[in-house]
Amino acid sequence: QVQLQESGPGLVKPSETLSLTCVVSGYSISSGYYWGWIRQSPGKGLEWIGNIHHSGGTYYNPSLKSRVTISVDTSKNQFSLNLSSVTAADTAVYFCARLENTWQPFDYWGQGTLVTVSS
Amino acid sequence: DIVMTQSPDSLAVSLGERATINCKSSQSVLYSSNNKNYLAWYQQKPGQPPKLLIYWASTRESGVPDRFSGSGSGTDFTLTISGLQAEDVAVYYCQQYYSSPQAFGQGTKLEIK
Numbered sequence A: 001q002v003q004l005q006e007s008g009p010g011l012v013k014p015s016e017t018l019s020l021t022c023v024v025s026g027y028s029i030s031s032g033y034y035w036g037w038i039r040q041s042p043g044k045g046l047e048w049i050g051n052i053h054h055s056g057g058t059y060y061n062p063s064l065k066s067r068v069t070i071s072v073d074t075s076k077n078q079f080s081l082n083l084s085s086v087t088a089a090d091t092a093v094y095f096c097a098r099l100e101n102t103w104q105p106f107d108y109w110g111q112g113t114l115v116t117v118s119s
Numbered sequence B: 001d002i003v004m005t006q007s008p009d010s011l012a013v014s015l016g017e018r019a020t021i022n023c024k025s026s027q028s029v030l031y032s033s034n035n036k037n038y039l040a041w042y043q044q045k046p047g048q049p050p051k052l053l054i055y056w057a058s059t060r061e062s063g064v065p066d067r068f069s070g071s072g073s074g075t076d077f078t079l080t081i082s083g084l085q086a087e088d089v090a091v092y093y094c095q096q097y098y099s100s101p102q103a104f105g106q107g108t109k110l111e112i113k
Helices: none
Strands: A003-007 A018-025 A034-041 A045-053 A058-060 A068-073 A078-083 A092-099 A106-109 A113-117 B004-007 B010-013 B019-025 B039-044 B051-055 B068-073 B076-081 B090-096 B108-112
Touching: A003 A092, A003 A106, A018 A034, A018 A092, A018 A113, A045 A068, A045 A078, A045 A092, A045 B090, A058 A068, A078 A092, A106 B051, B004 B090, B010 B019, B019 B039, B019 B090, B019 B108, B039 B068, B051 B068, B076 B090
Parallel strands: B010 B108
Antiparallel strands: A003 A018, A018 A078, A034 A045, A034 A092, A045 A058, A068 A078, A092 A106, A092 A113, B004 B019, B019 B076, B039 B051, B039 B090, B068 B076, B090 B108
């Protein structure tokens, strides 16, 4: 059974960088598939952030592209999200998820982690 | 960008009855070369992540009860829950994965009448 688990600070100061990691179990990232990040806030609903292939190829939401970096570490079977220059508008529950192809739906999701941006 | 709009925002249906949720995309999500609609439906219960129910507009994900069905093509889609059960209380989202940025509808909250 594929399982994903997000981890990272629950509180980030404005203008700093939000960093989250998603550890995958039950499936080897290097075997294939794409891996993505989605966030959910009361104001904006569900928002796709970006996807990464195990080879390192990335696809980002154009509205966030200038601030987002997604990377993969196949040796640790995990992938990560960095979002720079955060503001209160970046406060959300952040989910990691799996998708078969970057133009496919998300079939497995992590439980999500709440990140609050506040001083 | 493709904008996804769901209706209604909330819905109350009696147990055993049919629930119908609509989703409209601002552009067609039908890819002509493979005749597939790049549209998915998710169910989200409080404190849980979204769960994939339907993809390609009408294909049920493995393990999803057959009372859930999806229909539609192009820009207009419907999720139907036949024989509503108490465990179906949730928020339902549609998603287009036809073009970047992938986008979700605003959600429809389904409750028991």
